[in-house]
Amino acid sequence: MPYVLRPARLSDAPAITELLNQVDLIEIGRPETDLHAVEAELQHPEADLSQDSWLAFHEDRLVAYALLWDESNGERIDTDHYVLPDHQEAGQRLFEAMEARALARARANGAERAVVHLHLNSEPTLDTSLIQKRGWSVVRRYHVLRRPVDPAEDRTPRTPPGVQLRACADEADRKRVHALHQATFAEHFDFQPRAYEQWLHDVHADRLDWSLVWIVSTEDQGDVGFLLARDDREAMGWIRTIGVLPEARALGLGGLLLRHAFAAFAARGRDTVGLGVDTGNTTGAPGLYARHGMTVHYAVDTWETVLTSPQ
Template sequence: MTAVLPDTYTVRPPAKEDAEAVLALVSAYNTAVVGFADYTLDDAVDALTEPGFEPETDGWLVFAGDTPIGYGWVFGKGDHHLLDIDLFTADPAVETYLLGQIVRRARELAVEYGHSSVQLDAVVYRADEPRRRRLTDDGFRPGTTFHRMRIDHDGPVETPVVPAGVTVRRGAPDEASRRVAHAVMTKSFEGQFGFTPRTFEEWHAAHENHSAFDWSQVTLLEVDGQPVALLESNDQFVEDENCGHIGRLCVLAEARGRGLAKFLLRDQFALDAAAGRTGTILHVDTNNPTPALDLYLAVGMRAALVIDVWRLEVVA
């Protein structure tokens, strides 16, 4: 995973001011694979300003002369045992260089956080067979598969009836309500693939930085006064697809089987349609220990894109 770049190439850390250059690189790469950019300028700015991301050590922007030709990063949450990575370039030598830098930095992070090893997770479109082969050659192995699910709204969508005994709380306007949302999400996702628990402060800062998210987009369900289910939506897919996006949907184990997830989904469909959205999008881990994929199919969603996560263990 080591490569020496040509003398005419230069490398420096990315900055917020490089967002347009990053957008161009990511959009070109994605368009070549899936036929559309699947990325916006806000996405680029959010990634470059994500709380906890240290561009001086964890990001690389490669230039041929004055032209950006490669971009890569590594990002860890919580205890940094799981590290998300990505890299974008059409130049094989630059790809090898970037992956080498990512692995080197991953080893440093493992030592820094006291781990004997860390896991790198790379997200790859199923259609990107060349990258999948290259990652396999570099020692990556399949981790899991996500489906991007979508339902289209051709007009108004009927608002579902609230299940008996359930109270709906709209929005999370203050710290107390946000702490409740954080607690429900953390407990619900514990043990699932790729989930790293984050402190309330870290989680809150990430949400505050997300340009497509507002605290009014939180819906919390209570049963007998106890919070048991949560849906977070955002506007991540409004600019490019005019679709609402469900970022998180979770129901505590003790409250499952009561139709709460179906209610939250149909409720969000109605909200998105009323806002003029042409659809609603979410991502589901097809290896989720709960039958999540069946749930989404049952409410009329369909798989619009297949995305694999490839994993590499890096020893400190």
Template sequence: MRVRPATTGDVDAITQLMNAHGTAVHGESEAAPTAVLEWLEDPELVIRLGERDGKLACYGDIMFSADGTRANLDIREHPDAPASAGPMLEELEAIANERGATKAWAFHASEERELAALVRARGYTPIRHSFRMLVRLDAAPEPAGWPEGTTVREMRESEQRATHAAGNEAFADHWEFEPTPYERFARWNFEGANFDRSLNFLALEGDEIAGICLCSMHWSGDPRYGWVGILGVRPPWRRRGIALALLLHSFAVFRERGCTRVGLGVDAESTTGALELYERAGMHVHRRQDTLEKLL
């Protein structure tokens, strides 16, 4: 298999591979061309493509941690190109080593048994797992209940840096936390075709940001699929029901817009009770993803 850098001319081929992979593994599409183009234009994301007989067989990318010491490896194999993930993993590890990373994380869905066996054979050890959770919006969600003195509204443009700071503070005590530089946070959350300011909510106590809920439509392009990208409450305001209220508020807004489902990702071993909170909001586990680590 020939492995090469990706270009913006590969948008359609990558989209087709991602969706073939997602349909085979999860029964649903994974990405729209607009999302793939944004990945290709991200200056920090390293993307490689594997080809067999002139056809795209495998996708791989690396996002380095902000300090450059950890390489996060994502590999998607076309269902018609078995065993293509091996050469891709070797290529991504070589790049990580060249750039000075000291460890690598690899990920696989619970259904990806061949990929799971491959990364373990390459010396990766399971360290964590996470869930993608989902709620169906067939019926109106429970009304949000706000603590006394707390209000909710859309984030204003002038509040983007304050929202970034609140997000870093909200997740500072989470597992393997690293502060996200504003430029990276803004690129992922406030820029791009999928950004919709009216889907970014702040819980306020006076002028203080107590919690944030940054949402968008899902990157698959499905107009009925909403996504909660970041939900966090700053420590002084925890245990007051603000996170649940923000989540229910987002569900109501998504339903008003015609969404039939909303998803989010969560650390399965979160110490803040996030998993239980999402279940109380009516969500259920839709997918499981394992994280594995290897020292380089």
């Protein structure tokens, strides 16, 4: 089957969004990709679209898309890949280009190999047997969770004595949230340290409603945790990140932040709130979310390959 391949441009964002929503519909039963999220990814500061993105067309129809970026400045390279089920050949052509570019970028960083990660739905449109033959395997599983919210039941929780919860109000608070994020996630699987300006891009700061970002503190320890949520997804309110420093865990602060976010979204008229969690998380987060009524919407696997020579 003939395919035409070329790099993506920012102007391709609507077509890519349409493709990703076709994939969403097949994988999770409804479209959940927003245009602004695709635009932000295409403007990733560690991706050069002319070399790190690929579109595959069949008779002028976009049937596959891939993007690559490098946050590690070392051997770790991240990728995205989407393909319609009946166009696996196009998907494999993108893998060939993506793997070659990943190894080139890692070697440009001074690394001898590229350790490449890709997130895929646990039941993807991609025929994963094809990438297993290429040396890819699953190394981690994540769950996307969701929970219904109701303003009559999800009310702002009472803050315990000695605990303060405040909205992120200014630049100093933003920098504090960044510092807390780096500290609370430092030991997590696949964590990549991010400077403040890089992190601002990661959280799409230009579109973020900072009143949905909260910091929790205690009298004894000061600022010890945060929750960063966003209300620009059409499908549901979204909790992007929640973290509490190790020394302040088991105080109920994660649950307090979570209930506060539920109440805020319910007050805004949202009926569903979602978040993603690493099923291998050892901080107790999966149990915390389950106790607060969150259930699995769908699962996502992290696939990995290690490249030492052109594929």
